Amino acid sequence: MRASDRAYATLLDEIQSGVLRPGAVLGEVEQAARLGVSRTPLREALGRLGADGLVAQQSPRVTVVTAIEPDDIREIFEVRRALEESAARLAAERGDAAIFAELARDFARVDLADGDHDGADARDEYYALIARFDESLDSAVANDYLTAALRTVRTHLVRVRRLARDNPGRLAASVAEHRLIASAIAARDADLAAHATHVHLHNALTNILESLDASAGSATGAGSPAHDPVAQPVDAPRP
């Protein structure tokens, strides 16, 4: 594996997981030394992260991790709605019905299992299933350009999810919503698939924004308690 790939993967993970917080300054020599690579591959990694929108040049001399604010989340969900509604429609038109019928069954099963044991276990199963659903969707749509655009959106979504604590009730509802979407695609009902996607995204966004409001009310800025040992100067989240 190339050094630039390692640097990109590591930085991506650290940004998505919150180890590198928004506003953290990413100096080239500093990060290159920390990750054990030279400046050249690190620059390539920073370039890719910049293309993804995860880092930006605050000034011509300083690269920082970008912030995600409620307005960003709304914007991301607008793009997400546009792309995923289309994807759902296209999947309903051309997808393999059997695959989505099976996905719908699996979502139904998780829905039941959720009563048995809620917690990290159910959540892991949920996220794994979502990932499988996304993969199946991409494969059914068979559109590299759409998949690429969705990939960018999903990259940002990882960070968004981290900001918002998902309550157990929302989890169960989300599973049910996905089940409906999968069923609609399996039934080749493009309108229903699109509208169910719309509903799902509306609910997800609402939940996230409410969760953000709640945590903003309880503790200001102490959402993620993790004191990071890496991101040195967390000054200037935005000028």
Place this chain on the structure above:
Amino acid sequence: MRASDRAYATLLDEIQSGVLRPGAVLGEVEQAARLGVSRTPLREALGRLGADGLVAQQSPRVTVVTAIEPDDIREIFEVRRALEESAARLAAERGDAAIFAELARDFARVDLADGDHDGADARDEYYALIARFDESLDSAVANDYLTAALRTVRTHLVRVRRLARDNPGRLAASVAEHRLIASAIAARDADLAAHATHVHLHNALTNILESLDASAGSATGAGSPAHDPVAQPVDAPRP
């Protein structure tokens, strides 16, 4: 201006204008020498072009200009429809009605002027107006993520337009379609704006594909006569 920016801009222009044809091999030392920059900034330029989807690594050792085939065009238009329909909706909801009313007037004027003098002159005016329309749309939508996604699509569209000769009749129709979209946004009629966008994209795609069929029938591969003095080995359009 940085050397990497110059390299990127030059290569982008050459790919979009067809000087560097699909399948052309972009060796690092070769292109660096040609563009008068070092390998380091050239690599950065290639990386950005790769992120845009304009070049790809055919094998782990050779970077080539990507091809655009009819299927690619269909895929691009699927993404474009998803994004531009949403953009039209959002612009209708939040845009400045006055700006789009003025755009609608300008489209109407070009529509009339088209009768006087058709040719390169009208086409330039048309493309300038389209560019202004796109800018106004982006500004009205005020969504950086959506704008970024549209930017990628538009980058590819430049190449698509070059492939298809646009006939004068289509040009006039396109102007009329844009006039309707602008009017709908000015009237804050989100549904009409979205549906007019759908109609416009459908017509544009149909025209492009028909034009492609026609040129494929008349001359195979001799669509762009420009003999290029730069792109050396045009071997292996695809294995």
Place this chain on the structure above:
DNA sequence: GAAGGCCCGTATGTATACAATGGCGGAGCC
């Protein structure tokens, strides 16, 4: 005492040198 200018330090941007890998060609063997 304050403001402006100069100098230095530190950062990025670029060039080049070095290393490793993959492909191609030739030669030898079956």
Place this chain on the structure above:
DNA sequence: GGCTCCGCCATTGTATACATACGGGCCTTC
């Protein structure tokens, strides 16, 4: 005669050295 293996060459990936430019701090002057 054909296939396979070995070795060289070419090209990319990485590291490092050099240039340049921006910013901060200190000194000087008004």
